[in-house]
Amino acid sequence: MTHAAARPHDFAIFHDATGLPAALARPVVAIGNFDGVHRGHRAVIGTAIDQARSFGRPALALTFEPHPRAFFRPDEPMFRLTPPPLKLKRLAQTGLDGAVVLTFDAALAGLDAETFVSEILLGRLGVSMVVAGYDFHFGKGRGGSPSFLREAGHRHGFPVEIVAPLLDEGAQISSSAIRAALAQGRVEQAADMLGSPWEVEAEVIHGDKRGRELGYPTANMRLDPAIRLAHGIYAVTVEIDGVRHKGVASFGRRPTFDDGAPRLETFIFDYSGNLYGRVLPIAFHAYLRPELKFDSIDALIAQMDIDSARAKAALG
Structure with a gap:
């Protein structure tokens, strides 16, 4: 399939999908929280899109709402760089074909990493490949590390690519670094890490x-x-x-x-x-x-x- 930059009507959004339509079957999935959809996130997403092009597959983001940190620490207000509607708007601008948004609740938080792979990645989404950042963890107790995901993919027959951190003048680009910059009024530095203001x-x-x-x-x-x-x-x-x-x-x-x-x-x-x-x-x-x-x-x-x-x- 030829992968063009997504227009808003091309970008499909699935909340708690139990399956995907035929046009989006066997996707290459970029997985993460993606708060801010910053340059580091876009390195992960861009890798997924490139792989999808090479395989002739659709490219999707798999993300979570509410943010897991807000679920585990509900009494600590979380500074979201991109609330859910804005995050989806930013994801739609990357060229992805769509996003799957999973509700992060007690049931999802209780899934161990192996069950997450078998039930979510394979059972619901039927992934052909998974791309994640170097620091992405998933499953109960954050038991699913990047190395676990790579090994699980090997066992289940889908390739996994882990994307290295993106550096900005030697410092890692991250959502927390952007929040810290904004808290100090350094909006130009935040824009540099985000890729836009x-x-x-x-x-x-x-x-x-x-x-x-x-x-x-x-x-x-x-x-x-x-x-x-x-x-x-x-x-x-x-x-x-x-x-x-x-x-x-x-x-x-x-x-x-x-x-x-x-x-x-x-x-x-x-x-x-x-x-x-x-x-x-x-x-x-x-x-x-x-x-x-x-x-x-x-x-x-x-x-x-x-x-x-x-x-x-x-x-x-």
Whole structure:
């Protein structure tokens, strides 16, 4: 089969699939959690796609929701780089033919590694090959190591390819490294590891309309409380009806006014329109400064003028 880059309608999504349609039979499967779908993940996915092309097979991702860490540690909020809808959107952009999403619950967590191979990989998916990252573990107690997977594949008659870590200036690219970069406001470094700027998607909500009074009407969003992005001012782009618009955004507690719950407030350059209730993607391109408290409204407006100019310069 000729494997073209997937368009959204070509990308099939199966939740807890018990089997696959004939067109996707005997797939090459890239397996992982894939939070962020970063460059390291795409090395695994790209290997699966290349192998699928060579064998004339479809290429699928096998992933899990909720993230296993969230299942095992429900009391610890997890900073997801890509919540489920955004992760599937990113996977669809890689050229894969589809994704199988398994519900990570007590039943799945209780499967030992051998049963996972026989019941999931072979029984449900009928894999022709499996590709995984160097650090992927699966099965009860994380008993399924990359070496176990390779040996199990040898026994069951399907090849396994383990992809080595991808390095960025000597450091391994990982979801945890990207989270750490974002927590420090290093959005350019996060973008380098991701392969594109980190972005969030959220609904535009009604705020206090204060930005409008200041000459900077903003699109206001409440983000997942688990997001650990550094508070501060950012140069951003916002996609509206398929068009990317430049802007400047504040993420934080608004110390000049209320020190409330963290909120994302985005001023979109050269745009006017009603965005309330719209779910918009906002991509973070540059960190401009930390969040500050100002002694007067005039001082705040003067700084917002500076921030807007710096954001326009950063965005080109």
